[in-house]
Amino acid sequence: NAGVTQTPKFQVLKTGQSMTLQCAQDMNHNSMYWYRQDPGMGLRLIYYSASEGTTDKGEVPNGYNVSRLNKREFSLRLESAAPSQTSVYFCASSSQLLMAGDTQYFGPGTRLTVL
Amino acid sequence: EDKVVQSPLSLVVHEGDTVTLNCSYEVTNFRSLLWYKQEKKAPTFLFMLTSSGIEKKSGRLSSILDKKELSSILNITATQTGDSAIYLCAVTGANSKLTFGKGITLSVRP
Numbered sequence: 001n002a003g004v005t006q007t008p009k010f011q012v013l014k015t016g017q018s019m020t021l022q023c024a025q026d027m028n029h030n031s032m033y034w035y036r037q038d039p040g041m042g043l044r045l046i047y048y049s050a051s052e053g054t055t056d057k058g059e060v061p062n063g064y065n066v067s068r069l070n071k072r073e074f075s076l077r078l079e080s081a082a083p084s085q086t087s088v089y090f091c092a093s094s095s096q097l098l099m100a101g102d103t104q105y106f107g108p109g110t111r112l113t114v115l
Numbered sequence: 116e117d118k119v120v121q122s123p124l125s126l127v128v129h130e131g132d133t134v135t136l137n138c139s140y141e142v143t144n145f146r147s148l149l150w151y152k153q154e155k156k157a158p159t160f161l162f163m164l165t166s167s168g169i170e171k172k173s174g175r176l177s178s179i180l181d182k183k184e185l186s187s188i189l190n191i192t193a194t195q196t197g198d199s200a201i202y203l204c205a206v207t208g209a210n211s212k213l214t215f216g217k218g219i220t221l222s223v224r225p
Contacts, residue, residue: 004157033213042119042217043158043203058212090157103149104213106157 002026004107006091012113013081021076021110023091031094032074033058033104034066036087043090049074081114088112117142117208119216127222132194136219138204139186148187149213150178151203158203161189194223 004025013019025032033048035058045058049068063085065077074093078085091107118141128134140148147165151158162171164180164187171178175198178189191198201218208214 035215040217043205043213043215045212045214048212059214103160103163105160108156 004091004093004105006089006107006110008110009108010111012115013078014115015082017081018077018079019081020078021089021091021112022073023075023107024073025093025105026072027093027095027105028071029093029095029105030071031096032068033092033094034064034074034076035090035092036060037090037109038087046076083114086112086114117206117214119204119206119214121202121204121216121219123219124217125220125222127224128194129224130195132223133190133192134194134221136189136191136202136204136221137186138188138216139184140204140206141185142206142208142214144209145182146207146209148180149205149207150187150189151205153201153203153218154199191221196223196225199223
């Protein structure tokens, strides 16, 4: 039982390049999330998926797209990377959409640098 | 817009000290408050609080929620160097999404 896994762990991009961050969970969770974490800003929600087949914008969705490929996998795509997207990206999952009694499990993170 | 404020932003203590970390929130239709510990990598879950006045305890860590004051505290007694981390507070409200505070950086010196 690996929990939440993310690939890659590190990535350096040039401005304008595209890439996809991958996330998978093996806990049979319905809900999945993408966050970014910047110094002094805490964790901010980019997109989330309440269940397979649905996705919704979070606090900072601009410049990103997501795909909930199946129940296990939730990918985050940067179509044209910008230096402002330099950050650490965390994927998380929970059994439901954070009802009382539920909790989130986080992946190890992807450190992305855009030059 | 939901808001979470943590204080202090950082603190330094010595091993054996007791620390209290604060979290206050403004959220529409509060559902739960969560505490996480983040060391070098991903946050790990500590507590979820939904009811006022009921203390949750895990070893040297404990936390309590005060819905009247819209706040929570996380206490760590007999601190150890392994407690050095960023402690994150987050709340869920009507939209069921987590809103995080900026975190409290705790450094425990030997």
